[in-house]
Amino acid sequence: MATCLFHVTGPVQAYQIARTGRYVPFSVDPLNTDACLNLYAMAVRGKPVALSPDGQQVEAAGAALVVEWDGPEEVLSTWQTLPKPNVLYHQPWDQYKHTAPLEKPEAYYRSLLAAGTDRHLKIVGFKLDEETVEEAWIAGDLPDEMMGLWRFGPKALRRLKSDRGIKRIYAAMQRVIGSGDSGSVLVVEGR
Structure with a gap:
């Protein structure tokens, strides 16, 4: 079963990302925490995790792309272990570093895909x-x-x-x- 996530952005950016099929992160330096696509998990293995893209987050930016991931997943508890492309990472809040963020909703901070990811990801919808x-x-x-x-x-x-x-x-x-x-x-x- 695929993991369903969403990426919050503006309407123009959502259109450009969907039209080109490419997301360009702020950085591609693996030591930079912006060298990724930030996502929020809606459902992982069929279980709800975070708010859907109908919530306040979309209103702040204007749009959300709904995506599905069907590749490997890991927990990223520290940035010392650099994220690899083609792996979806679920990151907990700092105070929950040693907790599985998908099992404890209060521990969940975000999900991310490192720069260079070219497999397992597709856009399946959007919210405006x-x-x-x-x-x-x-x-x-x-x-x-x-x-x-x-x-x-x-x-x-x-x-x-x-x-x-x-x-x-x-x-x-x-x-x-x-x-x-x-x-x-x-x-x-x-x-």
Whole structure:
């Protein structure tokens, strides 16, 4: 059974990641804790772990990509043991270093995939915060594929037709992710 996770980001970034099938971390230096794709586990081996991407976290950034992992998993209790590509790590909070974070929900901090991961990961869905997406639509701050000719319309018209804009954005995201159970492959750049 695959592990279901989500990555919180902005609507433009979610679209770009889904469209290219690539996530570029802030760093690829394995000693840097930002040399990874940060994820939050929703379900591991069929058991719920964290909040779903409907919660407050998505509202703060505007979007979440829902992903599935079907490869090896380990606990990362210290950064001295550098994470390897193609392994999903579940990291506990510091005070729970020696606790299995998936068995004790209060110990769970995050999950991560190291730079260079190129197997076992696929995007299967997304969640959008409609208020954030509506603001971006009205401002015209979305990629051309989402805006279309609406980019050239007056802001007041986009505000009036924001419901149409939200539908366009959902449709654009669905096109790049695909439909059905197959999802689309996601690679974490680096190394």
